[in-house]
Amino acid sequence: MISVTDTARQQIIKLLQKRQKGAGIRIGVKTTGCSGLAYVLEYLDVNKFDPYEEIITYPEFTIKVARKDAVYLRGLVVDYVRQGLNEGFEFNNPNERDRCGCGESFRV
Numbered sequence: 001m002i003s004v005t006d007t008a009r010q011q012i013i014k015l016l017q018k019r020q021k022g023a024g025i026r027i028g029v030k031t032t033g034c035s036g037l038a039y040v041l042e043y044l045d046v047n048k049f050d051p052y053e054e055i056i057t058y059p060e061f062t063i064k065v066a067r068k069d070a071v072y073l074r075g076l077v078v079d080y081v082r083q084g085l086n087e088g089f090e091f092n093n094p095n096e097r098d099r100c101g102c103g104e105s106f107r108v
Contacts, residue, residue, distance in 0.1 A: 002027060002056055002063060002076045008089060011080040013060050016043075023047035024062035027078070028069040034100040036107050037072065039091045072108050 016022045024044040032038045056063040077092040099106045
């Protein structure tokens with residue numbers, strides 16, 4: 001399903017500790033941009049069961065993915081990258097056919 005690099009895992013832990021609440025993150029896609037889809041990453045404050053979500057459990061947090069988005073995210077690797085003054089989560093998805101020129105949206 002989805003995997004998280006050690007760098008991304010440490011950053012997620014750090015962000016959750018800074019917020020002082022949260023059970024993990026939710027990863028999904030939304031329709032937007034010139035290529036059609038964009039990644040969405042948001043905090044998961046309550047870790048309750050939802051039959052429409054897939055769950056990936058790490059010792060420190062949980063990742064949830066809506067089943068409708070899972071088809072686009074199979075094999076996704078989430079990383080956290082620092083390049084110069086910029087830093088952020090990076091999504092490496094083997095299902096992507098291409099990305100738009102600005103890099104904000106993708107197509108499968």
